[in-house]
Amino acid sequence: MTDDHLLIPRFVLTAMSETLRKIPDLAIDIEITATRQDRLGSRQGGGGSPREKVYPLPFDEAGAEAMWILHNVLTTWVRHVLEYRQMTFLPVGYTHRHGEFIGPLRPNERRVPPGYNVDTPACLAKWLDAHLISLAMTEGCEEAPHEIKDAYTQAFACTDRPPRERFAFITDEKLQRARKTRLNAAGIVSLAKELGGAVEGLNKKRFETLLAAGILTPAPGPWRPDYPTLYIVGEVFDAHEKYPSRKSRLKISA
Incomplete structure (x- = not known):
């Protein structure tokens, strides 16, 4: 323990803060790298009018696994602080949970919007960064810097590697x-095509049909604009x- 009652030295906390930020x-880079593209839209050549092209963001086994590990590590240490220090989790930048009846908000207060996804690596990392002193004063926190750094390094390695065959040893x-x-x-759609089986018929038209019918709901954000x-x-x-689909029903009835 340091002279200021911290179980993690301040220079280590500084390095942790840099990693968490x-x-x-x-998290965004890993998904973009999976497409091997730096942009989500591009102009088509040939002198015609520009046409927007949306690149697929395919499932990447190594990247997804690395982010899953990073998410678990962050969740573990957030819960560790919350339980030992009897704190309530609120995303950074917000002062009240959604659904709390508190009357009109003051100018410096913000309520968590409905549908806000707090269970993301980004949200958890921001919270830990804002509560590093609380973490450093909590018993059993000594391994946090190493675990977070190792998980980050493993995830970062997935953003800069050559393409490889996917879905090996599923x-x-x-x-x-x-x-x-x-x-x-x-x-x-790309993932469904590669997996085949029960989801083989999930093509672009089928996806749009499900979406138009109100069956599909977008994942909660927030994402970049x-x-x-x-x-x-x-x-x-x-x-x-x-x-x-109608085609599937016809096959079954036949």
Whole structure:
């Protein structure tokens, strides 16, 4: 313990803060790198009018697993602080939970908006960064710097590597993680095509039909303003199987 009653030295806390502040952008970079594109839109050549092209954000096994590990590490240490110090979790920048009846907000107060997803690496990292002193004064926190740094390094390595064959040695556990992944429409269609089986018929037209019927719900954000709408893979797959297409119904009746 240091002279100021911290179980983690201040120079280590400074390094932790630098790592935590990189995590929100890292989560975005991993999904963009999976497409091997730096932009989500591009102009087509040939002298015609510009046409927007949306690139798929495919499921990337290594990247998804690395972010899953990072998310678990961050969740563990957030819960550690909350339980030992009897604190209530609120996303950074907000003063009241959604649904709390507190009357009109003061100018410096903000209520968590409905649908705000707090269970993300970005949100958890921002909270830990804002509560580093609380973490450093909590018994059993000594391993936090190493665990967070190692998880970040593993995830960062996924943003700069050559493409490789995907879906090698698929297990039920990896498939369940894939179902929890957030992808755009093109990415989900691409994933369904590669997986085949029950989701083989989930093409672009089928996705648009489910969306127009109000069956699909976008994943809660917030995302960057220029980022495409994302959906939870498992929810889309389940909707595709639960609501068979007209062609599928005809095959069954025949």
